[in-house]
Each structure stands twice: as C-alpha cells, then as structure tokens.
Amino acid sequence: MNRKQMNRIVCSLPLVALAVSGCSGGSNQANPSSAPTPSASGDASAAKPIADGKAVTLKVFQMNAGITDQEFQENFVDAVKKKFPNVTMELVRSGKGTTKEDLMTTGQFPEIILTTSWDMVQFQDASLLTDLNEYVRKSNFDLNQYEKNTIDSIKLYSDRGELFALPYSFNFEVLYYNKSIFDKSGIPYPKDGMTWEDVIALGKKLTAADPTIRAIDPNGLRWIAQSFLVPFVDPKTEKAAVSTDDWKYLFEMFKAIEDIPDDKKTKKGVAGFEKDQTLAMYASSGGRIGEIEDLSKQGINLNWDMVTFPLRQGHPSKEVATQAHVLAVSSTAKSKDDAFRVISYLTTDKEIQTRLAKGGAVPAIKDAEARSQFGKDFKTLQGKNVQAIFKNVYGTMGKPTRYDDVVKTAVQSALDKMIKEKLDVNTTIRFAQETADKAIEAEKARKK
Known part of the structure; x- marks a missing residue:
C-alpha cells in the first residue's frame, strides 16, 4: 500500500461508541519553559523543556502508514514547534537507500517510528522498539485516553506486557x-x-x-x-x-x-x-x-x-481486524524521554486530532467532538453513506x-x-x- 493510498485513515466503530466517548485529549498548551510536574490528566508533554531548551531535531521514520508532506508539516512540524519551540521535526520515508536496514547499518536510524500496527512485527524483529511502560509510569500518562481497540492492537506484540507504541489513528x-x-x-x-x-x-x-x-x-x-x-x-x-x-x-x-x-x-x-x-x-x-x-x-x-x-x-x-497507525520510540533514540513526550503529545492533542478528523481520518483518542468533524474538509463526502464506516465492528486478530x-x-x-x-x-x-x-x-x- 503506497504512501498516497494510505494518507488518510479512519476507524470503524459502532455509532454508540462514538456518541458516548469521553473527551480526554491531553491538549495542555502550557509553555514548556514553565516546567510543570506531570499530572493525573495524562499530559506527558507537560514537563521540563525537551533537550533542556537547546535546539534539537527529531527524525520520524515512516513506513506504510502513509502521510503527505503537507500533513507532516501541519501535524508534526508546526504542531510540535508550537508546543516545543526548540524542536524541529524531520521526516525520513522508507525507500531506496533509506530502509530501516540501511539506516541501522549507518547508525542513523531516527528517534521516532510512524507505521501501522500490522507492520510492528518487522520493527520488533529488528529490536527497534522501546517498551514505553516506564515512560507511561513516570509521567502518569493516561492510556485510557485511547479507544481500547487501538491499544489492544498494539499489545498483541507484547510477550511480557510491553507497550511498544501509542496509537495515532485508525484505518477502516x-x-x-x-x-x-x-x-x-x-x-x-x-x-x-x-x-x-x-x-x-x-x-x-x-x-x-x-x-x-x-x-x-x-x-x-x-x-x-x-x-x-x-x-x-x-x-x-x-x-x-x-x-x-x-x-x-x-x-x-x-x-x-x-x-x-x-x-x-x-x-x-x-x-x-x-x-x-x-x-x-x-x-x-x-x-x-x-x-x-x-x-x-x-x-x-x-x-x-x-x-x-x-x-x-x-x-x-x-x-474485522483493527489496524491502527502508530508512533513508537526507536531503541536507538538518544533521549527516549523526549521522544516519548513528543509522541504522547501528537497522539492526544485535541487540536491535532481534530485536524486529522477533518482531513478524513478518525483519531485514536476517545473524543466524540473531534470525531464528529470527520471528513468536514472533503466536498466529495457530501451526501455519501459515511455511516457505513462506523457500522463495521472491529475486533482483535x-x-x-x-x-x-x-x-x-x-x-x-x-x-x-x-x-x-x-x-x-x-x-x-x-x-x-x-x-x-x-x-x-x-x-x-x-x-x-
């Protein structure tokens, strides 16, 4: 499945689930320099400045979980710069000369991985995934912000209770x-x-x-x-x-x-x-x-x-099977704490997730208001049987x-x-x- 084909993804959930979903989108926009302590709200990004406030670039390796250059600019580069002014995001697409094997060989594998839950086994087999449980505990990060199926689809890859990624959005x-x-x-x-x-x-x-x-x-x-x-x-x-x-x-x-x-x-x-x-x-x-x-x-x-x-x-x-697009912290990342804070922000911030929904994606978080914006930017969806998307019942393979x-x-x-x-x-x-x-x-x- 090529990048353009998968550049917009949608979860298929029962309508009742959408109607009763709670809103807990971790969208704290506090100034990072104020360094508040992690709270029970689950906003893991609300902590000391990334890289102690020094300019830093975090690279994202993308394989199969399609994203356009414009989407990456809006939802990664601009969004992260707004939250963490000293952080620059850079996209590395899997391709000729930039496969995960190529980058591992040269010691240049990125800090963050963007892929699908169905492709996680390839990264697991290459020992490229970091268990995020430690970072979840340290920051009091609330995993209940996400739809249960997305977390379950990630936990399939666990042998001893590991959590190797956070869900970014669903497919349908x-x-x-x-x-x-x-x-x-x-x-x-x-x-x-x-x-x-x-x-x-x-x-x-x-x-x-x-x-x-x-x-x-x-x-x-x-x-x-x-x-x-x-x-x-x-x-x-x-x-x-x-x-x-x-x-x-x-x-x-x-x-x-x-x-x-x-x-x-x-x-x-x-x-x-x-x-x-x-x-x-x-x-x-x-x-x-x-x-x-x-x-x-x-x-x-x-x-x-x-x-x-x-x-x-x-x-x-x-x-039918749940497929989530996910964000993971690579095992080669120098600062896994910083990388986790970035992916926790990207996957729970309501502004980002609402923008995803408007662009034809259903976010992984439990937020009925954000989900209600699905496809608002698409003229071709007017008058279509959009509810068919939400009538399918997704299970765990x-x-x-x-x-x-x-x-x-x-x-x-x-x-x-x-x-x-x-x-x-x-x-x-x-x-x-x-x-x-x-x-x-x-x-x-x-x-x-």
Missing part, C-alpha cells in the same frame, strides 16, 4: 461501488450488511447486463485474510495455519470472483475504480476517500458511494508472528497458481501449506 475498510455502472444496468446498489455471497451475486447480474466491466476487486488475499482475523501461522507450532476452514472459504471466495464472466483485461484496484472507472465494486481502505477528493479537485469526478465491509455468510464472527510475511507471500503465490493453472481449492491449499512451511523453515535458517 468498506466496499466502494461505482453508481454509474449500476445505474446503466438498472441493478440496485449494494447495501450495508451484505455478505460476500451477496456481492458476488450482484457482480454476476452486472456482467450479465454489461460484460465489458470488471465486477469485483476484493483486494489482495492477504489483506482479506487479515481483515477477517484469519491467522497465517500457528504460534505454538510455528507452522503455517493454511489448512483450515477459514482459508478454504477464502480460496473458494476468490475462485468464485474469478469465475464471474467479466472483462478480465480491465484494470483492478485504484486504476480501475478511480481512473478508468470500469470496476464496479472495490473492497478497500480509507485512503480511497482522499484520492477521490484529490481527483475531484483535478476535475475528474466519480459517481460513487460505499457500504459496510462484506461479511462471511453463516460465519459467527461479524468482526490473533497474535502476529515473525513468519506471517513469508506465509502471506506463499498464499498469494498459491492463489496465482490456482487461477493460472485452474487448480481446485483443495489442491491449492495443499500447495499453499507446503510452500508456506518450507518458507518458514528457510526463514528460520536465515536468521540463525
């Missing part, structure tokens, strides 16, 4: 659809609460009326698996967990979508849905909203709307492992093989399990 998942394609065929629009079986049936109706379009892009197999809280690895055996009913359902679902007689030569993803506008339905995340708004400013209009993320028919769970990524690659390879060679699902699952187990063993050997 919905089914986007092109209203013009439905209008042309005279077929009713998708509705909230649909299952994937409903979506596939709609896709078949669309292509029966117009075979020149592509009916459905469910997004990547690994993404759907994570969304449905389906584990990749058994943490006890450290074997791939692919030979299960959950994975059989997923492979069968993707096969059913592939079997729809639509135009497979048309593009999928952002290109097909936003640019060519030949993709009828697209399961994706919050980044699409920002992209659609940007296209509108360029004079490219899309007749679209969204509904809740499709569920599995007959499955007892109605939850199983404990991640350091071998999840190699299994994700293996299952995608198996799906590609199934489609290309027209394999049956059972054969595909056996291939996926064998390939994934071999990949895990190879990864273990590589890290010895």
